[in-house]
Amino acid sequence: MAVLSKYLPGAKKAREDHFEKDDPRQYLMHDPIPRGQMNEMVMESMHATSWKFWMVFGILSVLVAVCFFYAWGYMIAEGLWVAGVMRPAYWGIFLVNTVFWIGISHAGTFISAILRVFKAEFRRPFTRAAELMTTFGLIQAGASIFMHLGRVWLSYWMFPLPNQRELWPNFHSPLMWDLLAITTYVLGSTMYLYLPLIPDLAMARDRSTGWRKTFYRILALGFRGTEGEWRHLHTAMNFFAFAIIPVMFSVHTIVSWDFAMAMRPGWSSSVFGPYFVLGALHSGMGAVAIVLFIMRYTMKHMDYFIRKEHFDALGKLMMMVSFTYAYFIFNDYIIQWYGGNLATDNLLHWLEEGPMSWMFYQMILFNIVIPFAVLWIPKVRQTPWLLAVVGLLINIGMYWERYIIIPVMLTINNMPFTWKLYEPRIEIYLTIGTFALFLLFYMAASRLIPLIPVWEVQEGQMAHTMRKIGKANVSTISDFE
């Protein structure tokens, strides 16, 4: 809120523009509407479906049926030879998808838990959208791991189940740590999605009829909104917000250990843990931008909740994450290169000028150069479609990054006789299948649960006031959570 220092004669128009620009009502927190009206808006956004929604829903259902269930069933029936994995790239796109989806799931926790703990106010309208990404992304990640197994029907052997031979799973194996970390993360993030949802489910219960009423009544656990219930809920949310942050960091670190623990050129790197965590945030932020853009333009009343300021704040976060990502990628590659190990050297030269070098350069371009070049411009950050395009490019770049780390880096190893380039086969369909399943889940959820945490927005609007300090209008928050 800048203060106008002087009034130039004949500049009335300019002054009006200026006031309009600084009008606090452009911020969601300073543009309150009555609670009943807001509840109705959110309910309406859930109920309003057009033929376009059902058309996209139908197409996605067909894609899921064909590319996910049929393709996977075919692969289970036929064996892994229908996929492109071979020696030396024993791991292929399935694990690329796993790492990618776990990366997407990270933004959910970051935005909702870290920003909630640090009380970043811009988070309020889209914490739920981000948390849903966490849960649905993890489902895709889990499915991709199981796709990758040679004998998926025996995957329960990874669990410590009692058995006749008293065999335990091998707790020395990074894959075992992975399983434990991802399971913890799925459970934790689902709880963390559910807790802030309870008041909104109760709100929806009070405003619906028929099967929806039953659905919300069961899920709302009889929440009435008494002071005691709120106090318990706040305590639980606070607890989970703090608890989920270390879990989030550990999950992607452990995913990176699947690679960093192995004796392979390009993989054996001690910076992989934080590098993967940052990479996950990078793709996750981009995905949040895309989701917010789609929500704003396809769902009713969302232009009230999701505004320029949110894209602006997200753009700033994306830029910051991009800087940090650049630091880590530099740190990883410079050390690998300076070490001068022969196999690593071969690998780096191959990335530089081999057949997959286009992917390497696109990764640098999309993940670092483009965010650096455009995100400092407020106009870009505040234009939803532009930010969504940047988010999409970052996601493509991050997908390439994982592709380079897994099948491309596997190509070059210590035994030159076995060098061979991986080509995806049925993996392409299964990748489309996981993307379609994610979108399908998301679309279904957008019509079943309130995508906007109404109580959180209302709480924020109650807490925000404009005050005059001297001549300046200052936004103040009275929030003692």
Place this chain on the structure above:
Amino acid sequence: MQMTVDLNRVGAKGAIAEAAEGKWGMSIDRDLCTGCQACVAACAMENNISFVGEEDAGYGRTQHWIRIERFWEGAYPNVKIAGGYQPMMCQQCGHAPCEPVCPVFATPHSDAEQLNLQVYNRCIGTRYCANNCPYQARSFNWRDYHTMPERGNMVNGKLVFPLHNQFNPDVTVRRRGVMEKCTFCIQRIHKAQDKAKSEGREVMDGEFAPACAQACPADAITFGRIDHKDSLVSQRSNEGRGVKHLEDLNTLPRVTYLKEG
């Protein structure tokens, strides 16, 4: 003050593996190897290894437990052999990178023979062991090659597979989805040990050989106990030309390559 470090204590894990009893080992004389691939054929016969066919083999899905690596200079047709032939198989590492990474203990270390075992019916096919093997010695069963319909004959409306008659009954036929690798012909080791035990003696040096060593026309492959100083394989390994492959990775391989000339 003199600073000394007892390497056996520092690398405790390796030291234990090196001091182990009952180690079987191999030496491969690259001076003698002519690259004839007799070992590859013999190994495939002995161990029921699938024939993957031209297309899959070209794509990098050969399942040979031993392979002859050729090294050459230049591009076809101006090719010159440089570096010769290098038979490569599982090195039966004393400190094996493949072992700890398996989530279900499908690839444990045997105390009796000091080999890396592969338990086919425990394997769930994560393929982590193959990724972590610096020698790329493991092969995965991408499909059931031995029951592919085009490999069989239709007899009275029933599909029969004549090639199944040549399977070695001492060795499992692996199904798809599991990892496999060289076992140093553990079935032959056990057979020799059983015979020796019934005759009340130790297994003699050179009493038996794995299929590759038996088939090698140039006698480049020698097999035996490397914890016995006077066995032929120990003598050959220690004669001065012996090198371990990728020794800097501290995998403690049991195979010694005798370098050329």
